[in-house]
Amino acid sequence: MSTEETHKIVPYRTFITVWIGLLALTVITVLASWIDLGALNVWLALAIASVKCSLVIAWFMHLKYENRFLKLIFLITLITLAVFIGLTFVDVLYR
Amino acid sequence: MSTPEPKDAFGAKFGMWLFLFTELILFSGLFILYAVYLAKYPKEFASAGQQLSVPFGAVNTLVLLTSSLFVAMATTSIQRGQKKLTEWLLAGTAFSAVIFMVNKYFEWSAKFHHGIYPDAPGLKELPQGEQIFYGLYFATTGLHGLHVLIGLALFLYVWGTVRSEKVHAEDYGLLENSGLYWHLVDLIWIFIFPLYYLVL
Amino acid sequence: MSQPASASTDSSRGYLASSGKGPALFEWIFSTDHKRIGLLYLWCITTFFLMGVVLGLLIRLELIAPGPTIMNAQTYNAVFTLHGVIMIFLFIVPGIPAIFGNLFMPIQIGANDVAFPRLNLLSWWCYIIGALTAVTALFSGGGPPDTGWTFYVPFSTMTQSNVSMATVAVFILGFSSILTGINFVVTVHRLRTKGMTWRRLPLFVWALYATAWIQVLATPILGITVLLVFLERFVGVGLFDAAKGGDPVMYQHLFWIYSHPAVYIMILPGMGVISEVLPVFARKRVFGYWAIAMSGLAIAGAGSLVWGHHMFASGMSDMAVLVFSFLTFIVAIPSAIKVFNWVATLYKGSITLAPPMLFSLAFIILFSIGGLQGLLLGAAATDIHVHDTYFVVSHFHFVMFGGTGFGFFAALHYWFPKMFGRMYNATAATTAWVFMVSGFLVLYLSMAVVGLQGMPRRYYDYLPEFTNLNVSATVGSWILGAGLALMFANLLVGLFRGGPAPANPWKAATLEWTLSSPLPAENFEEEVEVTEGPYEFHEVKPS
Numbered sequence: 001m002s003t004e005e006t007h008k009i010v011p012y013r014t015f016i017t018v019w020i021g022l023l024a025l026t027v028i029t030v031l032a033s034w035i036d037l038g039a040l041n042v043w044l045a046l047a048i049a050s051v052k053c054s055l056v057i058a059w060f061m062h063l064k065y066e067n068r069f070l071k072l073i074f075l076i077t078l079i080t081l082a083v084f085i086g087l088t089f090v091d092v093l094y095r
Numbered sequence: 096m097s098t099p100e101p102k103d104a105f106g107a108k109f110g111m112w113l114f115l116f117t118e119l120i121l122f123s124g125l126f127i128l129y130a131v132y133l134a135k136y137p138k139e140f141a142s143a144g145q146q147l148s149v150p151f152g153a154v155n156t157l158v159l160l161t162s163s164l165f166v167a168m169a170t171t172s173i174q175r176g177q178k179k180l181t182e183w184l185l186a187g188t189a190f191s192a193v194i195f196m197v198n199k200y201f202e203w204s205a206k207f208h209h210g211i212y213p214d215a216p217g218l219k220e221l222p223q224g225e226q227i228f229y230g231l232y233f234a235t236t237g238l239h240g241l242h243v244l245i246g247l248a249l250f251l252y253v254w255g256t257v258r259s260e261k262v263h264a265e266d267y268g269l270l271e272n273s274g275l276y277w278h279l280v281d282l283i284w285i286f287i288f289p290l291y292y293l294v295l
Numbered sequence: 296m297s298q299p300a301s302a303s304t305d306s307s308r309g310y311l312a313s314s315g316k317g318p319a320l321f322e323w324i325f326s327t328d329h330k331r332i333g334l335l336y337l338w339c340i341t342t343f344f345l346m347g348v349v350l351g352l353l354i355r356l357e358l359i360a361p362g363p364t365i366m367n368a369q370t371y372n373a374v375f376t377l378h379g380v381i382m383i384f385l386f387i388v389p390g391i392p393a394i395f396g397n398l399f400m401p402i403q404i405g406a407n408d409v410a411f412p413r414l415n416l417l418s419w420w421c422y423i424i425g426a427l428t429a430v431t432a433l434f435s436g437g438g439p440p441d442t443g444w445t446f447y448v449p450f451s452t453m454t455q456s457n458v459s460m461a462t463v464a465v466f467i468l469g470f471s472s473i474l475t476g477i478n479f480v481v482t483v484h485r486l487r488t489k490g491m492t493w494r495r496l497p498l499f500v501w502a503l504y505a506t507a508w509i510q511v512l513a514t515p516i517l518g519i520t521v522l523l524v525f526l527e528r529f530v531g532v533g534l535f536d537a538a539k540g541g542d543p544v545m546y547q548h549l550f551w552i553y554s555h556p557a558v559y560i561m562i563l564p565g566m567g568v569i570s571e572v573l574p575v576f577a578r579k580r581v582f583g584y585w586a587i588a589m590s591g592l593a594i595a596g597a598g599s600l601v602w603g604h605h606m607f608a609s610g611m612s613d614m615a616v617l618v619f620s621f622l623t624f625i626v627a628i629p630s631a632i633k634v635f636n637w638v639a640t641l642y643k644g645s646i647t648l649a650p651p652m653l654f655s656l657a658f659i660i661l662f663s664i665g666g667l668q669g670l671l672l673g674a675a676a677t678d679i680h681v682h683d684t685y686f687v688v689s690h691f692h693f694v695m696f697g698g699t700g701f702g703f704f705a706a707l708h709y710w711f712p713k714m715f716g717r718m719y720n721a722t723a724a725t726t727a728w729v730f731m732v733s734g735f736l737v738l739y740l741s742m743a744v745v746g747l748q749g750m751p752r753r754y755y756d757y758l759p760e761f762t763n764l765n766v767s768a769t770v771g772s773w774i775l776g777a778g779l780a781l782m783f784a785n786l787l788v789g790l791f792r793g794g795p796a797p798a799n800p801w802k803a804a805t806l807e808w809t810l811s812s813p814l815p816a817e818n819f820e821e822e823v824e825v826t827e828g829p830y831e832f833h834e835v836k837p838s
Binding site: 109125131 | 473523534542
């Protein structure tokens with residue numbers, strides 16, 4: 001396994017840029033909720049939340065700088081979650 | 096153990112990530128329920144969601160995002176050996192957690208004041224979908240609040256270790272892993288905010 | 296892989312020896328040594344197993360005749376609930392990983408301990424606190440829980456019995472399981488010694504690795520589920536309460552999202568033990584090393600897709616029944632791959648029928664019967680017929696007891712000399728095995744037949760026409776119980792009076808057998824280097 005630690009020191013500027021991005025997205029998600037898009041509203045809110053999460057995970061949580069293995073197991077966890085939700089909906093949607 | 100093993104920083108981080116996965120999945124149980132009940136009661140969720148205070152939610156979002164920034168910056172400052180700055184950033188994080196909880200306290204008390212709390216007599220008059228919405232709201236934000244409290248205790252501890260230089264530029268795993276935990280608490284909130292405060 | 300027996304055995308008691316400082320008990324319950332923690336688990340888990348056995352025997356005794364026999368209906372409900380809770384959460388789930396995984400997994404990969412020794416001790420404490428909470432639940436509140444181990448709503452949220460405390464216990468035990476899982480995943484990744492590549496990993500370690508992943512990814516769902524039951528009982532959040540718009544079927548979904556993968560948490564380590572024992576006693580390299588290792592991971596993955604097959608009769612959508620039924624058949628494939636490879640390992644082997652081998656062979660047969668029963672249950676149409684009958688009870692005892700239970704006994708007999716440095720009596724162990732297997736078959740085959748005839752599970756009373764098979768099941772339970780008693784008595788005698796065990800009585804090739812018996816206090820004096828696979832037995836030519 002290629003697990004050599006990443007000693008990359010992330011400059012403050014990067015973090016602050018990400019933080020401004022997160023704040024901007026928060027404003028956008030609030031504004032978007034005022035427009036009535038029907039069921040799309042929820043999907044839009046989820047999409048924006050996912051983008052915000054990706055920012056947090058990639059930069060704040062350093063995942064961007066970690067080795068491929070950590071990224072892989074993170075992906076496995078997300079797939080597991082998707083399976084749990086998806087298979088539950090196989091029941092709920094067809095009832 | 097007679098020979099102390101060298102510290103395995105990556106191993107500790109790896110373990111922390113695994114723990115975060117378990118946290119993620121713990122909360123996902125509530126999100127699954129949310130998704131199922133949203134599909135069942137979209138209208139009721141919308142009308143109940145409008146009763147939640149967007150300002151409270153938005154302010155708490157800002158507080159958590161900012162505290163996340165502090166922690167992220169703290170991992171940089173400790174590596175650069177800026178001890179004083181690290182202490183301030185960690186104190187800022189803990190302080191943010193306090194603000195978050197104070198906010199939450201006022202938000203919940205306002206709800207209680209309006210007779211909205213689990214199993215409240217008034218709640219049973221509402222449509223079923225709204226009852227479920229509030230049930231989920233209290234369960235999810237309650238569990239999240241508990242995590243914020245744990246985070247608060249954790250950061251007070253980390254702050255102490257930085258002060259006493261147990262955590263320093265060469266060995267900052269504790270700070271880094273506590274930071275990961277705190278970011279997760281933030282992540283959960285990033286989903287809670289739009290799903291509960293902004294639905295439709 | 297040839298390291299002389301460690302020199303640290305001046306006192307021949309190895310890691311069992313007391314340092315003489317402070318109370319002896321504290322040296323154990325506050326020890327972060329993986330071997331001591333493993334042994335702590337051994338004593339606790341075996342104790343709970345015996346409690347579970349006694350409760351099981353009581354259930355069978357009650358059912359020997361229709362109508363009240365030795366207890367009233369409420370007691371009966373409490374007894375089968377306890378039997379389930381103890382056997383599942385206190386014995387099968389932690390059993391093999393916590394005991395044998397802790398004792399031998401680090402050694403098998405050439406490490407001196409697990410990755411997080413203090414966390415490991417915390418896991419044990421969580422186990423003990425959880426177990427004590429479960430026991431306290433019996434004697435406090437509204438009396439022992441009577442819901443069955445599944446805690447199904449709405450009954451679990453309404454019953455007066457002490458379900459709240461039982462759910463807290465399950466939550467804490469889940470925590471213990473998660474921590475062990477995290478520890479094992481990191482240990483396998485980070486602490487393999489020089490030359491211990493993934494293709495030289497003993498299959499027991501592979502099995503524990505797959506198990507640990509399920510523990511990490513599935514257990515939290517159980518945590519949130521029991522937490523919600525708890526919240527429901529205390530503050531009435533109403534998430535599963537139909538009167539408040541909740542959906543009780545969602546409880547079943549969440550419960551089985553964990554609890555189906557959990558059956559693989561239970562069975563995979565057992566399969567790992569078998570994969571370890573068979574080549575040693577067939578004196579042959581294991582057949583299909585990669586197939587066995589990877590099918591473990593495949594089971595872990597596919598096992599997360601099939602939870603709905605517990606819910607065919609719950610009012611779930613027909614589409615879901617179809618999908619889950621289909622997926623259920625997929626999970627049979629990796630299990631069958633394992634069975635075929637085990638049998639192929641035996642083929643043309645030079646087989647010794649020592650006790651560990653006998654238990655392993657029983658595992659293969661009993662587990663296969665149980666697995667085939669599982670296919671009947673996985674097919675939605677037949678499941679509707681036998682759902683909630685004794686056929687299901689028979690099925691999960693075949694896979695869980697016949698599988699994991701016998702895997703546990705195989706492990707116990709295989710590693711006993713290494714754990715305690717003493718030998719047990721092989722003849723007595725074999726006799727016990729004969730009793731256990733025959734009692735097992737009489738007991739659970741009777742259950743299968745009476746289930747097919749339509750006797751529902753969990754009932755206190757039954758129709759007179761089911762009497763004969765119930766009597767034979769109860770008699771089977773006595774034979775099985777006698778076998779168990781003999782087995783444990785024999786091990787206890789071996790523990791105190793047995794002759795000294797050599798370092799490698801079975802001539803196995805994994806690393807723990809290169810150390811002295813009992814294990815030395817410090818695993819490896821210096822880093823070992825591994826140069827070949829775990830099943831290279833040099834006295835036979837590789838086929």
